[in-house]
Each structure stands twice: as structure tokens, then as C-alpha cells.
Amino acid sequence: MAYDGVETPHGRVDRMLGGAATYISLAASYFTRTRIVAVVGDDFAKEDTDLLEEHGVDLEGLERVAGKTFFWAGKYTPDMNDRETLTTELNVFADFNPKLPHSYRDDSYLLLGNIQPRLQRHVRSQMSKLRLAGGDTMNFWIKDFREELLATIREWDFLLINDAEARMLSGQDNLKKAARAILDMGPHTLVIKRGEFGAMLFRRDSYFIVPGYLLETVFDPTGAGDCFAGGFIGYLAQQGFDLEADHISRGELSRAVIYGSVMGSFCCERFGVERFRTLERAEIDARFEEFRRFTSF
Amino acid sequence: MAYDGVETPHGRVDRMLGGAATYISLAASYFTRTRIVAVVGDDFAKEDTDLLEEHGVDLEGLERVAGKTFFWAGKYTPDMNDRETLTTELNVFADFNPKLPHSYRDDSYLLLGNIQPRLQRHVRSQMSKLRLAGGDTMNFWIKDFREELLATIREWDFLLINDAEARMLSGQDNLKKAARAILDMGPHTLVIKRGEFGAMLFRRDSYFIVPGYLLETVFDPTGAGDCFAGGFIGYLAQQGFDLEADHISRGELSRAVIYGSVMGSFCCERFGVERFRTLERAEIDARFEEFRRFTSF
Numbered sequence: 001m002a003y004d005g006v007e008t009p010h011g012r013v014d015r016m017l018g019g020a021a022t023y024i025s026l027a028a029s030y031f032t033r034t035r036i037v038a039v040v041g042d043d044f045a046k047e048d049t050d051l052l053e054e055h056g057v058d059l060e061g062l063e064r065v066a067g068k069t070f071f072w073a074g075k076y077t078p079d080m081n082d083r084e085t086l087t088t089e090l091n092v093f094a095d096f097n098p099k100l101p102h103s104y105r106d107d108s109y110l111l112l113g114n115i116q117p118r119l120q121r122h123v124r125s126q127m128s129k130l131r132l133a134g135g136d137t138m139n140f141w142i143k144d145f146r147e148e149l150l151a152t153i154r155e156w157d158f159l160l161i162n163d164a165e166a167r168m169l170s171g172q173d174n175l176k177k178a179a180r181a182i183l184d185m186g187p188h189t190l191v192i193k194r195g196e197f198g199a200m201l202f203r204r205d206s207y208f209i210v211p212g213y214l215l216e217t218v219f220d221p222t223g224a225g226d227c228f229a230g231g232f233i234g235y236l237a238q239q240g241f242d243l244e245a246d247h248i249s250r251g252e253l254s255r256a257v258i259y260g261s262v263m264g265s266f267c268c269e270r271f272g273v274e275r276f277r278t279l280e281r282a283e284i285d286a287r288f289e290e291f292r293r294f295t296s297f
Numbered sequence: 298m299a300y301d302g303v304e305t306p307h308g309r310v311d312r313m314l315g316g317a318a319t320y321i322s323l324a325a326s327y328f329t330r331t332r333i334v335a336v337v338g339d340d341f342a343k344e345d346t347d348l349l350e351e352h353g354v355d356l357e358g359l360e361r362v363a364g365k366t367f368f369w370a371g372k373y374t375p376d377m378n379d380r381e382t383l384t385t386e387l388n389v390f391a392d393f394n395p396k397l398p399h400s401y402r403d404d405s406y407l408l409l410g411n412i413q414p415r416l417q418r419h420v421r422s423q424m425s426k427l428r429l430a431g432g433d434t435m436n437f438w439i440k441d442f443r444e445e446l447l448a449t450i451r452e453w454d455f456l457l458i459n460d461a462e463a464r465m466l467s468g469q470d471n472l473k474k475a476a477r478a479i480l481d482m483g484p485h486t487l488v489i490k491r492g493e494f495g496a497m498l499f500r501r502d503s504y505f506i507v508p509g510y511l512l513e514t515v516f517d518p519t520g521a522g523d524c525f526a527g528g529f530i531g532y533l534a535q536q537g538f539d540l541e542a543d544h545i546s547r548g549e550l551s552r553a554v555i556y557g558s559v560m561g562s563f564c565c566e567r568f569g570v571e572r573f574r575t576l577e578r579a580e581i582d583a584r585f586e587e588f589r590r591f592t593s594f
Contacts, residue, residue: 078470173375174512174513174514174515176511176513177513197491197494197508198508200508200511206590207591208591208592209508209511209591209592210508210594211494211506211508214473214497215471215473216471216474217471218471254594258594291594293503294505294506295506295507295592296551296593297505297548297554297555297588297589
């Protein structure tokens, strides 16, 4: 969990609620009961925990320590497809060692946000009744912590990364070849996010591609990938999905990708988490149907 | 019609059959009887007209004049999403003034390749029984021949351009806003090609988006956009589609976009027109069904 400073062609916010755990849990909260494990400093505002609680997010795993909350600031390019990091202050996140509350350990679904792979692995190892576990990573871990990362994702059911990360992890420029190489690393399922161009889901015997939702105004793409992840796992948890069971269905996974895309698209409509202050489940289902309309032939 | 020299990460060909009319007519020939209007020089090889004739392309409108055929050479970037033009020799194309044979004038479907807008307009004006007419253009005409281009596309049913051209023509970065602005310029239907990211179709009351086909190896993207155009209009002509009639169907237009995407994807599998030497209609329909599988949810 973090505070972010963001500048886009539509405006600038110096400090607002952010962080992968925030976006993931808010997005997932529309589908299922969500519990987070994260760390914040003593500067973390009550109104920000209030927002999460209003969405039914269990904060027992939210650790508060002396110091300042992680802070990131960035500026987007005019076409919003790239961003420049202006500031990264790790603050209390530098010594983060995720502690899983006992009440979380029997949960069935786990989404590991982008942190040090060893820490992700440690969290995973404390959960014994998982039906579906996976997560995100980034270029830094792929490049400089490759062995730890490989040992970590070997135990995951799904990996959810963007196209540049998929290319870097696999050493393949072509995404079909990249996907095959990554599925050989352990996960049964790979989701590749392509920003405004949509998302792809790969399994060994099939794949699914969806274009991005066409927004008229992208206010702020910050958190869209995390909201995708939240929608994806949230929907699967709501369905009681079990990747290892007989009823593995490419159809369910595809619908999870659509719900992920829906949540990512809503995220971009306002700065930061603003859209989630008003978003209702009915709007989510309406946009899911809109995806059906503009992609079916 | 042209000769092209192309270099991609997969190899290099110094001189091969190319040109928009070639790719469009070859792609369309799998769906309907195709007739071309184009100019070549006296260096144009018999084996190249043979290939077109084998595909049933009517060459009555192919003018041969003294001099050399248009020549273009270019080199693709490693990710194949961009290319650098190395040589453009207009040759006999410099004085091209398309002459429509009398036998073509009652045809129902017209696709105008990317040439001077005034010439496109002149061709269009000679056809009196059109059920569907449209075409392509490029940055050069959008920038330096804007008024002529606007007068030309005002009479078209559809415009088929890429995303950068749509942004330039409309002055809008956002493609949804760009599409609305372009539909105000005359065409009822706008198709935006996005290369590897697929294509979009816009009408005033609906839109359709399809992701690109995921090839394992893109040998040479040259002509893919023109093959898209050929598949698009070829399918509509085969269906006897009439945009002005009561049975205007977004579904038919969407399927035309899929057939366009299918033809564009086959084009990339070999250098130049090579893939069309062996391609069979059954492969086209099989790939159409593959599009259904990887996009439905």
C-alpha cells in the first residue's frame, strides 16, 4: 500500500492513496470477501483505511509501523502508454516482511502482489488449502533475482504480467513463443496484460485474447493492471473456481479476463482509486455485457 | 502494382511482386471475382501477371507503359511494428491516371487503393451502380491534400486506415473520438487497422474490436493492411452486401473485419505474396473459426 503522486495530461495529484494491494483488494471486493497483507507507516490516513473497510476489505493483515508509507511519483507520456518514475521512496516498505494472520491461512485464493519473490514464496508456503494461487512480478525481479523468481513461480497456478515482462522473462520477442516458454516454468495459466490493447490468457492447450475497452478519456492508468488482477481473481473466487479440479474451464478463465479488463477500465476513468468510491456492481456487469457486444461476430 | 525490396529480421528480398492492387486483388480473389486498375512498366514480368490470372483476377484494367514499374524498398525494425523507407522510385506510377475499362463500370463493389485523392474520386465518379465503395489513404494525402481528400471520402461508404492515420485525419488522439469525427466526414463505416493489435470497426451506433491473430513468426508484414482490405471487401461482395439497403448488419461487417484480419495474418507468414501461391479457401475458413475460438467467452 502506498501514496502516489501522479501527473497525466488530464491533471496532477501530489499525493493520493495507491499501491498494488489497495487496487487489487478494491477491485476484488466487488466479487468476494478480500483480505490484505501489507505495511503502512504512521502517516497512513484514517480516511484511506475507511475506504477499504467500506468495501468490506479485511485489514487484520495490515501492519502499521513507525515511519512513512511507501511513496511513488510518476509522470505519464501524452499517449499514456508509458510513464517516467520521478520518485520512489521505499520508507517502511524497505523492511516489509509479510505476516499472514492465522485467520487467513485456510483461505482458498491467493494473489501475490509485486514484491521480492522470496517474500511472495514465503507467504505462499504458509497457506495449505489453496485452490488457486498466483501473482505479479516486474522487470527488476526478472533481471536481478531470476533464480529466486523461477523458484517462486514454479509453485504458482497463474502468472499475471505485462507483455514487456513476458518477453523479458522468456527471452522471446514473440508472445506465443514467450507464453509457451513461461508455461514450462510452472504456472498452468499465463495472463499477459497489454495496456490499452487488452489482455491474453494462455494455457497449454488453448488461448484467449481480448482487446482493451475503448475509453473516451483515460484520466489515469495508475493501478489499472492491479485492478485487472483483482477482477480476475475476484471473479474466480466468487465462482469457487478450482484450477486443479475436473471442471477446469477455459470459459471461466476467459470470463475472469473480461472481468479483469472491466475493472482495469473503470480504474482509468478517474485519478487513483476515485472511481471505486461510486462504482456499483451493476455497472461492472453492464460493462461485461458491453465487452460481449463489441467483440462478438 | 509495384516491385518491392524488403528486409525483415527473417531475411531480405531485393525485388519481389508487391503493390496495394496486387495484395488487395489476391486477397479478395478468394471471395469474389476481382478486377484491377493499375499501371506497370515494360519490366513487369509475365510470371507476376500469371499469378494474378491464376487467381482469376481480371487484368483488363492493367495498363502497361514504357518505363519501369514503381519500386519501393524498406527495412523493418526488429519488433516489425515500424519500417523505414529506403527507396521510393515512382517510375511509371508518377503519371498514372487510372482508366476504368467499360466492362468494369457496372460493378457493385469498389475499393480504392492509396493514391492521390483526386484520382480516387475520378474513378469513383465513373461507376454508377455501386452498392459499396470505399478505400484507403495515407499520411501524405491527409497532411498536404486535406481538402481534396475530404471531398473524396465524403462520397465513400467506408474508410479503411490505420490508427496513426485516423489520429492525423481527425486531430484526435483518442480513437473513439477520432472515429466520431471521421464518421462526420462522410463515410458510414470506419475501419481502423492496428497492425499486430488487430482492428476496429466503427459505425454511428455501434463498434466492433478484434485483437490481431497471434502468429508465431511474422516473416514480412508488407501488404498485410492491403490484404485486410481485400478480405474485407471480398467477403462483403461475396455476401452481396448492400450498405444502403434495409439489411445493414453490423454482424456482416464484423465478419468482414475478421476475414480481413485472416487475410492480413496469412500475408505475414511468408515474404511478399508468397503465401498466396499455396493458400486455399479452406485454410481461410479454418482460421476464421480459430478467431471465434480465441475471442469468445
